[in-house]
Amino acid sequence: DTAVSQTPKYLVTQMGNDKSIKCEQNLGHDTMYWYKQDSKKFLKIMFSYNNKELIINETVPNRFSPKSPDKAHLNLHINSLELGDSAVYFCASSQGGTERSSQHFGDGTRLSIL
Amino acid sequence: GDSVTQMEGPVTLSEEAFLTINCTYTATGYPSLFWYVQYPGEGLQLLLKATKADDKGSNKGFEATYRKETTSFHLEKGSVQVSDSAVYFCALGSGANSKLTFGKGITLSVRP
Numbered sequence: 001d002t003a004v005s006q007t008p009k010y011l012v013t014q015m016g017n018d019k020s021i022k023c024e025q026n027l028g029h030d031t032m033y034w035y036k037q038d039s040k041k042f043l044k045i046m047f048s049y050n051n052k053e054l055i056i057n058e059t060v061p062n063r064f065s066p067k068s069p070d071k072a073h074l075n076l077h078i079n080s081l082e083l084g085d086s087a088v089y090f091c092a093s094s095q096g097g098t099e100r101s102s103q104h105f106g107d108g109t110r111l112s113i114l
Numbered sequence: 115g116d117s118v119t120q121m122e123g124p125v126t127l128s129e130e131a132f133l134t135i136n137c138t139y140t141a142t143g144y145p146s147l148f149w150y151v152q153y154p155g156e157g158l159q160l161l162l163k164a165t166k167a168d169d170k171g172s173n174k175g176f177e178a179t180y181r182k183e184t185t186s187f188h189l190e191k192g193s194v195q196v197s198d199s200a201v202y203f204c205a206l207g208s209g210a211n212s213k214l215t216f217g218k219g220i221t222l223s224v225r226p
Binding site: 108 | 157159201203
């Protein structure tokens, strides 16, 4: 049973296109996250939702729009893709809003912009 | 703001060697500290954690102790295996929103 699942695993597309990445968790967690991992493996948080409410929005271009239809899903839509968007995007989830939560990660979506 | 500094890599060791990966942090308040591991082609997995000063996290032979006086959370293992080859991330969790701040990660390669 996959705890945090992302689709697609690989996404290859051209500059200027619009694409979406989906994430679902079956852990019953109430908080979900999107992270971006660059080519040097550096991980940085992008967004976080708690019970469908946006609680973290780091400095991310507004071409990136997260959507949480329910607390088990957090999707990421990207408009007008640019070369610099090439990265691995990880979804994660955790229970509770305390600083002691441990996050569970999906296997990532590797986005390549041609 | 919060930050995590890891030693520069990559690190290459022979099987059964002793491993230390250094991690120091800067944070306001009382963060929780984590080590995550990323095996090739996979997502991150929580390896161990510590939630307060002097706590020791341990898992799969790895250990790390939360040292508030030196703001450190160094990862150690007495005898590494080839299967430990992966990227290791130190992270701190802070704030009511459980935001994780990661170090840059370090690649460990263990040769037979």
